Amino acid sequence: MKVYEIPLRFVKSFLIETNDNEMILVDAGTPGSGRSIIEAINKMGKNTNRIKYVIFTHSHVDHIGGAYEVKSLIGDAKFGIDENGSDYLKNGKVREPVLHSSLMKFLFTIGKPFLFRRFNGVNVDLTLEEGELVKGVEIVKTPGHTNDSISIYLPELNAILVGDTLQGTKNGLKYPNIYENFEELLKSVEKIKSFKPSMVYVSHGISSFKFLV
Numbered sequence: 001m002k003v004y005e006i007p008l009r010f011v012k013s014f015l016i017e018t019n020d021n022e023m024i025l026v027d028a029g030t031p032g033s034g035r036s037i038i039e040a041i042n043k044m045g046k047n048t049n050r051i052k053y054v055i056f057t058h059s060h061v062d063h064i065g066g067a068y069e070v071k072s073l074i075g076d077a078k079f080g081i082d083e084n085g086s087d088y089l090k091n092g093k094v095r096e097p098v099l100h101s102s103l104m105k106f107l108f109t110i111g112k113p114f115l116f117r118r119f120n121g122v123n124v125d126l127t128l129e130e131g132e133l134v135k136g137v138e139i140v141k142t143p144g145h146t147n148d149s150i151s152i153y154l155p156e157l158n159a160i161l162v163g164d165t166l167q168g169t170k171n172g173l174k175y176p177n178i179y180e181n182f183e184e185l186l187k188s189v190e191k192i193k194s195f196k197p198s199m200v201y202v203s204h205g206i207s208s209f210k211f212l213v
Contacts, residue, residue: 001136001156003201006040008033011062012203014161015041016154018136025054025070025077026152026161027063027203031119034069049075055128055139057163057203058149059085059095061119068092068120080126080133082141085148092121095146097178142192144185145176151192159199162192168205172212176204189213 006013013033014026023046028034041048054077056064067079067089081089088095128150130141138153145164152161165188166173179185192200193211201207 001154003154003157003159003161003199004044005201005207006037008036010204013037014201015044015046016137016152016161017046018134019156020135021050022052022134023048023050024134024137024152025051027056027163028054028066028070030062031065032069033066034071034073037066037070038073048073051075051077053077053126053133054079055126055133055150055152056081056085056089057151057161057165058082058146059088060097060146060164061094063163063203064089065119067122071122078125079122080128081124082148082150083127085146086124086127088121090121090124092119094118098180099178101177140191142188144181144183144188145179147180147184149188151188153195153197157199158195158197159201160192160195160197161201163203165189165192166200166202166213168200168202168208169212170206172208172210173200173202174212 002017004015008029016024128139140151140153142149142151142165164176167176
């Protein structure tokens with residue numbers, strides 16, 4: 001079991017390689033990121049035909065925007081997301097982030113025309129439910145950042161991929177600046193901490209095992 005980070009502009013995708021010689025791609029970046037993801041996987045020496053699932057930590061456009069392009073470049077992988085994100089993924093709808101500071105609102109206004117545009121959707125083959133996706137890969141519901149946020153726990157590595165439920169800094173992990181429900185976010189972070197993970201992979205910032213919250 002291995003996890004590979006795929007850096008994309010200001011966000012990341014992840015590739016999970018299972019012990020059954022299959023691969024799971026987690027998130028697809030902003031619109032236009034698909035080719036960069038596939039090229040990164042090819043540079044690793046991995047055959048993209050081994051990707052059996054493409055799953056999404058939540059439905060913000062910087063995570064699902066590249067889904068259509070990824071689908072056009074790989075084989076018959078199943079695409080999955082939490083039920084609350086299905087409409088956004090299927091119809092290419094932009095889910096605007098809930099912002100809590102003037103600076104974030106300003107940055108969003110600047111970036112919206114370039115990053116937060118409509119995109120081609122993909123069919124949802126799989127609704128992600130809490131529990132085992134495949135052997136050694138478990139879906140964990142972690143709402144708060146959005147109501148469709150999930151994490152992926154890998155028991156063998158005692159590692160967890162959390163999307164935007166936490167943000168990484170050089171000093172450790174903190175709450176994200178963007179969230180829809182802070183009470184749910186707090187509960188989800190405590191849920192993540194209860195695993196006592198040896199590594200927390202975040203989509204923004206530096207992955208770490210150190211919690212600042």
